Amino acid sequence: MKPxxxxxxxxxxxxxxxxxxxxEIEVWGDELPPSYEVLLEKVKDVDGLLSLLSDxxxxxxxxxxxxxxxxxxxxxxxxxxxxxxxxKRGIQVGNTPGVLTETTADIAFALLMAxxxxxxxxxxxxxxxxxxxxxxxxxxxxxxxxxxLGIIGLGRIGIEIAKRARGFNMNVLYHDVVRNEEAExxxxxxxxxxxxxxxxxxxxxxxxxxxxxxxxxxxGVSEFALMKPTAVFINTSRGPMVDQKALYEALxxxxxFAAGIDVTEVEPISTDDPLLxxxxxxxxxxxxxxxxxxxxxxxxxxxxxLLAGLRGEVLPNCVNxxxxx
Ligand code: DGY
Numbered sequence: 001m002k003p004x005x006x007x008x009x010x011x012x013x014x015x016x017x018x019x020x021x022x023x024e025i026e027v028w029g030d031e032l033p034p035s036y037e038v039l040l041e042k043v044k045d046v047d048g049l050l051s052l053l054s055d056x057x058x059x060x061x062x063x064x065x066x067x068x069x070x071x072x073x074x075x076x077x078x079x080x081x082x083x084x085x086x087x088k089r090g091i092q093v094g095n096t097p098g099v100l101t102e103t104t105a106d107i108a109f110a111l112l113m114a115x116x117x118x119x120x121x122x123x124x125x126x127x128x129x130x131x132x133x134x135x136x137x138x139x140x141x142x143x144x145x146x147x148x149l150g151i152i153g154l155g156r157i158g159i160e161i162a163k164r165a166r167g168f169n170m171n172v173l174y175h176d177v178v179r180n181e182e183a184e185x186x187x188x189x190x191x192x193x194x195x196x197x198x199x200x201x202x203x204x205x206x207x208x209x210x211x212x213x214x215x216x217x218x219x220g221v222s223e224f225a226l227m228k229p230t231a232v233f234i235n236t237s238r239g240p241m242v243d244q245k246a247l248y249e250a251l252x253x254x255x256x257f258a259a260g261i262d263v264t265e266v267e268p269i270s271t272d273d274p275l276l277x278x279x280x281x282x283x284x285x286x287x288x289x290x291x292x293x294x295x296x297x298x299x300x301x302x303x304x305x306l307l308a309g310l311r312g313e314v315l316p317n318c319v320n321x322x323x324x325x
Contacts, residue, residue, distance in 0.1 A: 003047035003310045004067075008034060008055050011074060012299035019303050023048065023310060040064045048306045050074065053286075054267070057081040062089055070309020074302045075289075076100055078319055079211040079238060087320045094305025094315040098156065099297035100289035105160030107288045108206055108236040111260030112149075116204070116232050117141040118258075120282045142203065142230055142257060145169045150202025152195065152218070153209035153237070154180050161206055162187045173198050176209075199226040204234065211238035219243065224250035231256040236288045239263040248275050262288045 005019060007027045019025050026042065028034050033054045034042060043049055043065035051057055053075045062068060062085055071081060072094040086093050114120055118141045125131060125139065149165045151158045151174040162172045162183070172189040174180075175198045179191050192198040199205065205227065209215050219233075220243035227233070233256055235242055244265045250256045258280040264273075267286055275281060289298065305315040314324045 004045055005048040005050065005306060005310070006042045006046045007050040008039065008042075008052050009074075011050070011302070012296045014296075015299035015303040018300070019050070019306060022307060036061075043068065048072065048310050050302055050306050051080070053077060053080050055080060057086075059085050062086065062091065069312070070094065070306055070315065072302045072306040072309065072315070074298055077210060077238060083320050087323055090323050092309045092315050092323050093319045094302065094309065094317050095319050096298040096301040096305075097317055099301060100294050101156040102160050103291045103294040104157050104236060104288040105164060107262060107284065108157070108161055108208075108234055109164045111236065111262065111282055111284070112204055112206065112232060112234050113144060114282050115234070115258040115260040115280075116144050121279050124279075142232060144204075146171070147203040148173060148201060149204045149206065150175065150192070150198040151189070152176075152198070152205065152207045154183055154189070155208060157236075158206075158208040159183055159187065161208065162189050170204075173202060195223075196226055199223055200228070203228065203230060204232045206234040207237050207241055209237060209241065211240055216240050217243045219246075221246040221249070224255055227256050229254060229257065233259040234261070235259070236262040239265040239267060244273075244275065248278070251275075251278050251280050258282075262286055 002024045005023045005025050007025060010027060010029050016027060036056055039055060040061060045067055046065060047067050048070045050072045057071055057080060059082060068091055070092045071086060073081060074096060076095050076097045078093060078095050081093055083093055118139050122139050145168050148171045151161055154174040154176045165172050166187060173192045174189050175192045175195045183189060184191060218241050224246055247259060251259055260282045262284045263286050305317055308315045
């Protein structure tokens with residue numbers, strides 16, 4: 001008998017075909033994710049689950065899926081999954097690192113540039129019929145070239161940001177729990193051991209750390225207070241890394257110059273959230289990895305993880321390898 005799998009959203013056709021060759025597959029075809037209640041029902045007798053970051057995979061869900069062997073998350077991040085619980089139950093969890101690194105770095109840099117040079121605001125200015133003349137004081141932004149970029153978290157994505165920044169003649173600082181001397185040599189980036197020092201020195205600050213209990217609200221009122229009034233803040237990691245009320249206040253009061261964010265504390269952000277009233281903020285709907293090529297690669301990788309788990313093999317990209325050791 002074929003193993004059963006549930007795929008919680010429509011993904012690349014070839015990835016689905018690859019899964020369908022060996023498993024009985026059910027795919028959730030709606031644009032919106034299945035509700036938690038529906039997900040509980042769908043996983044009842046599955047061997048494998050291909051989940052998205054919008055699916056909460058917790059103890060209750062694992063209780064509802066007694067045959068579950070593998071959870072393959074279509075994302076590099078996996079804060080939507082209770083890994084400790086999965087490990088306890090011998091369920092392997094897979095993710096999709098690497099393939100989305102540069103695509104994510106591209107959008108972080110796109111936000112940085114858009115915000116610094118007020119591109120979105122300028123577009124609105126033109127469309128609203130406010131372009132009356134060339135003005136020496138109109139829509140002035142911040143220079144990117146030769147400015148100082150502070151990267152929080154020099155992992156794969158942080159490194160790619162650093163490379164882009166060097167191309168713009170930026171001075172690059174980074175803060176991380178682990179110092180990376182090789183990256184310092186190769187990229188000419190400078191390690192700052194104290195986060196507060198980086199926050200008060202950098203012109204641009206970009207966050208690239210995973211969401212963990214210790215990184216929740218890593219940036220809040222006191223961190224924004226340290227930033228320069230000309231600072232540009234970028235978040236493409238996870239929304240809860242930032243205290244969103246503090247971000248709003250920092251932007252509204254001019255404590256910082258502007259922000260570009262791809263993620264919010266609750267996703268999607270409510271349309272009446274005060275952040276959306278601000279001109280000095282550009283927001284995108286968690287699309288950092290959303291290129292045709294990258295999403296296909298992520299889907300293929302997620303399918304390979306899922307199939308390996310169904311076969312009882314170690315996943316090519318496993319976040320809890322201790323399960324099979
Ligand atoms: C991830 O993979 O974790 C991103 O947030 C979505 O691509």
